[in-house]
Each structure stands twice: as structure tokens, then as C-alpha cells.
Amino acid sequence: MRPDTYTVLIGGKAGEGVKKLAQVIAATGLQLGLHSFQMDDYQSLIKGGHNYSLVSFSPIVIHNAYHKADLIICLDELSYTQHLNDLADGGFIYYNSSEQTHQQGIGIELSKLMKEHYKNPSNPSLGGLAIFCAHLGLDNELMLRIIKISYKKNIEENLSFASQVYSLIQAQSKLPDAISQAPGLHLFSGNQCIGLGAWAAGLDTYFAYPMTPASSLLHFLASMSAKLGVKAIHAESELAAANMAVGAVVGGAKAAVGSSGGGFALMQEAFSLAGISEAPLLCVLSSRPGPATGVSTYTAQEDLLFALNQGHGEFSRIVASPDTMERAFSLATELLSLAWEFQIPVILLTEKHLSESAQSIRLPLGDACEATGLIHDALEPYNRYQITDSGISPMLFPPSEEIIKWNSHEHLESGLRTDQAAAMVAMKDKRDRKREHIALACARYPRIAVYGSGSRRIFAYGSTALEIREALQNLDDSYQLIVPIYLEPLPVDQLLPYTDSPALVIEHNSQPRFATFLKEKIGLETRQNILKYDGRAWDPLVLATKIKEAFDA
Amino acid sequence: MRNLDTPKANTWCPACGNFGILNAVKAGFKQLFDQGLDPAKLMITCGIGCHGKIFDYLNISGIYGLHGRAVATASGIKLANPELTVVSFGGDGDSLGEGLEHTLFAAKRNLDMTLILHNNGNYGLTTGQFSPLSPIGFRGLSTPQGSAEQPFDAIPLLLAAGASFVARSYSANPKHLAEILVKAVMHRGFSFIEVLQPCVSYNNTYQYYNSRIKMLDQIPSDVYEAMRLAKDKDHSYLGIYQAEKRDLFEDLSSGFANPVKESPAFRERIETLRTMYK
Numbered sequence: 001m002r003p004d005t006y007t008v009l010i011g012g013k014a015g016e017g018v019k020k021l022a023q024v025i026a027a028t029g030l031q032l033g034l035h036s037f038q039m040d041d042y043q044s045l046i047k048g049g050h051n052y053s054l055v056s057f058s059p060i061v062i063h064n065a066y067h068k069a070d071l072i073i074c075l076d077e078l079s080y081t082q083h084l085n086d087l088a089d090g091g092f093i094y095y096n097s098s099e100q101t102h103q104q105g106i107g108i109e110l111s112k113l114m115k116e117h118y119k120n121p122s123n124p125s126l127g128g129l130a131i132f133c134a135h136l137g138l139d140n141e142l143m144l145r146i147i148k149i150s151y152k153k154n155i156e157e158n159l160s161f162a163s164q165v166y167s168l169i170q171a172q173s174k175l176p177d178a179i180s181q182a183p184g185l186h187l188f189s190g191n192q193c194i195g196l197g198a199w200a201a202g203l204d205t206y207f208a209y210p211m212t213p214a215s216s217l218l219h220f221l222a223s224m225s226a227k228l229g230v231k232a233i234h235a236e237s238e239l240a241a242a243n244m245a246v247g248a249v250v251g252g253a254k255a256a257v258g259s260s261g262g263g264f265a266l267m268q269e270a271f272s273l274a275g276i277s278e279a280p281l282l283c284v285l286s287s288r289p290g291p292a293t294g295v296s297t298y299t300a301q302e303d304l305l306f307a308l309n310q311g312h313g314e315f316s317r318i319v320a321s322p323d324t325m326e327r328a329f330s331l332a333t334e335l336l337s338l339a340w341e342f343q344i345p346v347i348l349l350t351e352k353h354l355s356e357s358a359q360s361i362r363l364p365l366g367d368a369c370e371a372t373g374l375i376h377d378a379l380e381p382y383n384r385y386q387i388t389d390s391g392i393s394p395m396l397f398p399p400s401e402e403i404i405k406w407n408s409h410e411h412l413e414s415g416l417r418t419d420q421a422a423a424m425v426a427m428k429d430k431r432d433r434k435r436e437h438i439a440l441a442c443a444r445y446p447r448i449a450v451y452g453s454g455s456r457r458i459f460a461y462g463s464t465a466l467e468i469r470e471a472l473q474n475l476d477d478s479y480q481l482i483v484p485i486y487l488e489p490l491p492v493d494q495l496l497p498y499t500d501s502p503a504l505v506i507e508h509n510s511q512p513r514f515a516t517f518l519k520e521k522i523g524l525e526t527r528q529n530i531l532k533y534d535g536r537a538w539d540p541l542v543l544a545t546k547i548k549e550a551f552d553a
Numbered sequence: 554m555r556n557l558d559t560p561k562a563n564t565w566c567p568a569c570g571n572f573g574i575l576n577a578v579k580a581g582f583k584q585l586f587d588q589g590l591d592p593a594k595l596m597i598t599c600g601i602g603c604h605g606k607i608f609d610y611l612n613i614s615g616i617y618g619l620h621g622r623a624v625a626t627a628s629g630i631k632l633a634n635p636e637l638t639v640v641s642f643g644g645d646g647d648s649l650g651e652g653l654e655h656t657l658f659a660a661k662r663n664l665d666m667t668l669i670l671h672n673n674g675n676y677g678l679t680t681g682q683f684s685p686l687s688p689i690g691f692r693g694l695s696t697p698q699g700s701a702e703q704p705f706d707a708i709p710l711l712l713a714a715g716a717s718f719v720a721r722s723y724s725a726n727p728k729h730l731a732e733i734l735v736k737a738v739m740h741r742g743f744s745f746i747e748v749l750q751p752c753v754s755y756n757n758t759y760q761y762y763n764s765r766i767k768m769l770d771q772i773p774s775d776v777y778e779a780m781r782l783a784k785d786k787d788h789s790y791l792g793i794y795q796a797e798k799r800d801l802f803e804d805l806s807s808g809f810a811n812p813v814k815e816s817p818a819f820r821e822r823i824e825t826l827r828t829m830y831k
């Protein structure tokens with residue numbers, strides 16, 4: 001069983017700095033040597049409404065945020081009414097008593113104090129930070145240091161406001177004791193891990209059109225462009241992004257695109273272009289509930305079959321989904337490198353829950369691999385689509401005296417267009433010969449993850465594995481979680497040993513799509529499905545109860 | 554000197570205006586090579602349509618991309634390695650229909666590249682349907698009673714979008730087109746050339762154009778004058794409508810100036826991350 005966790009819930013209106021405050025609080029825990037997991041629940045609006053963030057701390061690795069909070073900080077009135085029921089036994093709730101007073105909880109006159117300390121209207125989140133620090137008995141000096149590092153504007157006003165709020169509050173709780181000083185832990189969102197992984201492997205250019213929950217990948221890379229040199233281009237549409245990316249590859253750059261389901265649908269033709277022109281392309285698909293516009297800021301796994309069947313026409317692709325933040329980094333490096341090794345489009349499939357949640361991790365830099373392609377050596381005349389045994393034709397990039405012709409039509413070795421029967425067959429066969437080599441190459445990397453060694457078997461993929469692993473920390477060791485990381489090609493041999501008894505399949509879909517996929521591919525019998533399709537991640541404790549019930553029944 | 558011919562058999566209809574464009578483009582590129590353009594750094598892209606076949610007839614590197622996306626693909630090449638000279642070929646269906654957004658945005662961005670629009674006033678390859686530039690009443694298989702839409706005017710459209718070099722030429726005047734191409738490629742910024750191109754099979758405009766073509770005396774004094782001349786009822790004016798110096802996207806956008814040439818080695822990347830996240 002897991003040691004104590006401590007969870008903080010912060011609620012407020014959009015624009016009040018809830019998410020930023022959660023990041024600062026999570027980073028504070030990190031400084032104290034605690035592991036943390038942060039999850040943001042926000043709506044598709046800019047000001048007002050209701051946003052909240054959860055940050056769970058633990059002395060050991062924590063894979064998901066808990067939903068019952070030991071400390072609730074309400075920056076506005078709505079947060080109080082919405083979250084009173086989320087208070088854990090023995091927990092504390094703080095609210096803004098300038099707006100209203102309540103019987104239960106501790107009122108702090110946040111709005112009134114803000115007026116006293118700030119010249120211009122500001123957001124109350126600094127008060128939230130002071131509540132957190134004072135309530136948990138953290139040193140005043142520590143708080144002031146954190147404020148200086150984390151909030152660059154209005155430093156003096158922030159310090160005086162926070163100090164006064166701090167002075168009004170008595171220490172009433174304690175964070176769990178750290179086991180070690182956890183060096184090297186940093187807070188990363190899944191999208192940051194993906195971006196850094198792709199960059200580590202060699203990414204030069206990223207093309208996208210904003211669509212939550214993939215937008216934060218564009219934002220992150222754009223914010224890093226000065227430091228890392230990577231070009232992050234916000235194109236006029238997903239069609240533009242994907243075609244520009246193929247162009248960038250032709251120009252010699254390592255390129256990636258990213259979107260959610262709707263935008264990905266618009267990229268399909270270019271995905272097929274990458275297929276026939278053999279352009280290595282990393283595509284990040286971060287799912288939200290669909291269909292169409294769906295629910296922008298929540299999580300889902302509805303795009304599994306869409307990802308597997310992306311594009312029209314026949315061609316090889318790789319689809320894989322990270323089950324941890326660390327894997328998001330290493331998998332992004334693997335996928336960019338496989339794309340370049342085989343000159344194919346690849347999909348990194350993930351969900352809002354991984355893309356936009358943040359966890360304290362160490363970047364697995366040692367697992368990174370480099371993206372390199374087979375490059376033509378200049379002795380013989382060049383043919384872009386030279387017929388080879390492996391199906392892989394050497395690439396060449398400009399400037400070059402050789403003629404390098406890429407083509408969206410079926411083509412001859414030279415890259416000139418053809419519609420002749422024999423030439424068509426030869427080129428399709430060439431591309432198809434890559435298939436077995438792709439499967440072998442994927443075997444270099446972890447293709448499945450197995451957690452635990454119990455006999456009660458659970459299957460899941462993607463960020464659902466985060467929720468389940470945290471749930472399992474609250475159960476005994478009679479469970480085992482099997483996670484396929486590579487979904488196409490699916491490592492059937494590796495999975496078959498786990499199909500000897502009916503399993504519990506857990507996914508964020510209204511229909512058991514992943515379970516059906518497993519049945520089809522590896523003959524897995526399902527003993528029960530746990531389906532969740534309200535866009536929300538599981539509370540690990542609720543999920544733990546469901547899992548136990550599924551096997552006890 | 555690079556030989557610009559390929560072994561590919563030409564399948565344009567005899568007397569198609571595309572032949573004039575092909576000849577002019579070859580002559581223009583040769584002049585550019587003489588003036589120092591390195592053929593190794595020249596890249597072309599094209600869309601899908603009769604115009605796109607030019608890709609197969611030019612011994613030049615590049616990509617024969619998707620219908621409507623030639624300009625987006627070209628933009629990607631240029632962003633990856635701004636040292637390259639990128640010329641894109643589009644049809645009126647391609648660049649002002651299916652891919653209108655990319656054409657307008659490329660003009661807006663002012664990436665340093667050239668778009669040659671083969672304006673034949675219809676969709677040639679798909680058997681003569683009306684295009685965004687066909688006049689109202691144009692009869693084709695999809696509009697047997699005549700199209701019910703007003704056409705775009707390519708030049709005013711591109712001027713409004715902010716193209717920094719805008720010109721018009723005629724496929725039956727390859728010498729003029731070659732000269733314009735040279736100027737367009739030399740221009741630093743997004744260059745647009747509308748080439749009036751008769752399609753002998755579906756929209757034979759030779760006589761029409763021959764009777765109304767005139768040369769612009771000079772670059773019009775301002776954009777309104779340019780638009781007025783471009784839309785003139787009686788004459789189709791050939792020449793340069795706009796040639797303006799504007800900031801280049803590749804100079805203003807952040808990140809490496811040349812992502813391909815400056816791309817850090819793998820080890821360097823890992824070391825950077827190691828120091829950033831100690």
C-alpha cells in the first residue's frame with residue numbers, strides 16, 4: 001500500500017491564475033523533495049467560468065492526482081459551492097470571505113486585502129499561495145523566494161499581499177515527509193515531454209494550427225524557439241501545417257505536426273502524401289472527446305481506430321502511445337527516429353490527460369535515440385525511389401547537383417510520375433517490403449509495459465495507465481497491468497502470454513473499442529469493461545474500488 | 554550548364570498554352586543560372602492539374618505535391634532551408650480554389666518564393682469544369698447551364714493579400730514571361746505571376762487575348778491604380794503591377810535562421826537538455 005499522499009485543490013475563475021498557482025505549488029513540493037502530479041480541469045473560455053487544478057504530493061512516485069483534497073483553496077465563491085464535497089476527511093477549505101461567509105471553512109478576505117496591496121486590480125492567486133504555505137507551516141522565507149522566482153510582475157505588491165495573508169493563517173497540517181531530496185526531478189507536462197523528446201531526436205521544425213489539447217505543444221516549442229532553435233510555425237490551417245511539414249522534409253529538415261482529432265482529420269490527405277512520397281513525418285495526435293468539435297478541454301480515447309486507419313490508400317505507418325510522462329519523451333525520440341529510418345509517417349497518439357497534466361519526473365535522456373536516415377553517397381546517379389531489397393531508398397537533400405524528385409503520384413525510381421501497371425506494382429512492392437523491417441526495428445524499444453505480477457489482469461493503453469497505476473498503489477499486489485505501447489505494428493507475440501485468462505479492459509470510450517481491438521488482434525477475452533466517457537480522468541481511489549469489484553464479483 | 558529536359562513524354566494537348574510556359578520557364582531559369590543562381594539550390598513544387606505536369610518536364614529537384622497545396626509545400630521547403638530558391642507552379646483551380654488559403658497566406662507572410670499561376674480559366678485535367686477565375690456563365694460539365702458565380706480577379710486578390718511582387722504575362726509571349734520570371738525570382742519576397750494560358754480543349758482564349766493584350770508602361774503608382782489596370786474591361790495588361798520591398802517572414806520569425814544548416818548534433822541536443830534540467 002502506498003504511503004500518505006496530500007492533495008490540494010485550487011478553484012477560481014479563468015484568468016485568476018489557478019493553473020499557474022497549481023504549477024507553483026507543485027514546484028514548491030518538489031523543492032521539499034516530494035513527488036507531485038498536477039491535473040488541470042478547465043473550460044473553453046477565457047475569463048470567468050470555473051477552473052480548478054489538483055496537485056497531489058507523495059514521498060514516492062505518484063502517477064495521478066487524487067480527487068478528494070486535504071486542502072481546498074477557493075479564490076471565488078463558485079469554487080466553494082462546487083468543491084465543498086471534494087473535501088477529504090479532516091481536510092480544510094479556505095474561501096474568499098470578501099464575497100460571502102460560510103459556516104464551514106476558513107474565510108480570508110482576499111478581495112479586500114488585494115485592494116489594500118495592489119494599485120491595479122490583480123489576481124488573487126498569490127493569496128492562494130500564502131494560504132498553502134501558511135496552512136502547511138512552510139517557512140515564510142521559502143514562500144517569498146518562490147514568489148520572486150515564479151511571479152515576475154508586481155514583485156513588491158505580491159510580496160506584501162502574500163505576507164499579510166500568510167500572517168493571518170495558522171499552520172494546521174503538514175505535508176508528508178520526503179524520503180529523499182529527489183534531485184533531478186522537474187515538473188513536465190506530457191506535451192513538454194513530447195516536444196523535448198522530438199527535439200532531442202533531431203526535430204528542426206514543428207507545424208501546427210492551434211487545437212486543444214495539442215496547442216500547448218505548439219506553445220511550448222514556440223516558447224523554446226529562441227533557446228533551442230526549433231522553428232514552431234502556426235500555419236493558416238492544419239492542411240497547410242501538414243503540407244508545409246512535408247515540404248520541410250523535402251528541404252532537409254526533421255519535421256513534426258500536431259493536432260487533436262478534428263485537425264488531424266484535416267491532415268489526412270497530407271498523411272497519405274507522406275505515405276506515398278516516403279516523407280518521414282512525426283504526427284502528434286492528442287485526443288479530446290469527439291466527434292467533431294466535441295468537448296475541447298477534456299480527455300478521451302476515441303481516436304484509437306482513427307489513428308490506426310489514418311490516411312487513404314495503402315502504406316505503412318507506426319502508431320504508438322505513451323503510458324507515462326517519461327515514455328512521452330523517449331517514445332517521441334523513438335518515433336522520429338523510426339520515421340527517418342523507414343521514411344514513413346508515424347503517429348504519437350495521446351490524450352488530454354497526458355498532454356496537459358504535469359508530473360515530477362526525471363527526463364530519461366539516456367533512452368533518447370537519434371533520428372537519422374539512409375543518405376545517398378554521391379558516387380552513382382541519384383534516384384529518389386531506388387528499388388532496394390529493404391524497400392528503403394536513400395535520401396538526398398538540397399543543395400545538390402543531383403535531381404531529387406519527390407512525388408504524390410505513383411512514380412518511377414527517378415521520382416517521375418507513372419501510371420504503368422508494372423511500375424505501379426514495383427513501387428508498391430518496394431514500399432511494402434519495409435513492413436517486416438519496421439516490425440523488427442520497433443522490437444528494439446519497449447513495445448509493451450507490464451506493471452505488477454498478480455493474476456488479476458488489466459489491459460489499458462495511453463494515459464489510462466497513469467490512472468490505473470495510481471489506483472493499484474491503493475490495492476494489494478494481486479493485480480497486473482498490461483499496456484501495449486506500440487499499437488501498430490502491435491507486438492502480438494509479446495502480448496499473447498497475457499491472454500490466458502479473461503482480463504479487465506479499461507478505456508475512456510463509451511464503447512469498448514480498445515477491448516474489441518485486443519479481441520481481434522490477440523484474441524483477448526474481456527471479463528469486464530470499465531468505460532468512462534465524461535471527459536474526466538479517474539480518481540485513483542474510485543477506480544481502485546471499481547477494479548476490485550470487477551474481480552471480486 | 555544544366556540540361557533542363559527530362560525523358561518524360563509530353564502529354565499536353567498540341568498547342569496548349571502550357572508549352573509556352575515551359576519554354577519560357579526554361580529560358581528564364583537559364584538566364585538566372587547565367588546570373589549566378591546555383592541550379593543545385595533551385596527547388597520546384599506544383600499542384601495537380603495539367604499545369605502540374607511541368608514537374609515531369611523540368612529536370613529540377615522538388616516535389617509534385619497535392620492538389621492545391623503546392624504553395625504550402627514550397628513554404629515548408631523555404632522555411633527548412635532559406636538558402637534555397639523555391640518556385641511553385643499552380644493552376645487556377647489549384648492555387649485559387651482548392652488551395653486559396655495558402656496562396657493568400659504566402660502573400661501575407663512574404664516568404665521569399667515565386668508562384669507561377671497557369672490561368673487557363675478552367676479545370677483542364679478534370680475535363681473543363683469552371684474554375685474560380687472562369688467568367689460567370691462559363692459552361693462546363695458541372696455547370697452545363699453556365700456558372701452562376703462571379704470570378705475572382707487574381708491580381709487584385711493577391712495585391713490585397715499583400716504580395717510584394719505581382720505581375721502578369723502571357724504563355725504566347727514566352728520572351729516576356731521569361732523576363733518576368735527572372736525579375737520575380739530575383740525579387741526578395743513573395744512573387745506572384747499570373748500567366749494567361751489558353752486551354753485549346755476547353756477554353757481557347759488565344760484570339761480573345763491576342764486582341765486585348767497591352768503592355769503596362771510602368772509599374773502602377775499605387776495599389777489602387779494597379780487594381781484598376783488589372784481589372785480593365787478592354788485590355789489585359791502584361792507587366793509588373795507591384796514590386797515592393799517588405800520584411801521577409803524568414804527574417805522576422807524566431808528560431809534558427811536556417812533550421813537545416815544550423816541543426817545541432819544529437820550529442821549537443823542531449824547535453825543542452827542535461828544542463829537545462831539538471
Ligand SMILES: Cc1ncc(C[n+]2csc(CCOP(=O)(O)OP(=O)(O)O)c2C)c(N)n1
Nearest residue numbers: 601602603604620644645646647676677678
Ligand atoms: C484533393 C483533390 N481533389 C480533387 C482532385 C481532382 N483534380 C485534379 S486536377 C483538378 C483541377 C485542376 O484544375 P487547375 O488547378 O486549374 O489545373 P489545370 O488542369 O487547369 O492546369 C482536380 C479537381 C485531386 N487530385 N485532389
Ligand code: SF4
Nearest residue numbers: 566569603677752753
Ligand atoms: S486540357 Fe487544356 S490545359 Fe490541359 S493540356 Fe489540354 S489544352 Fe492544355
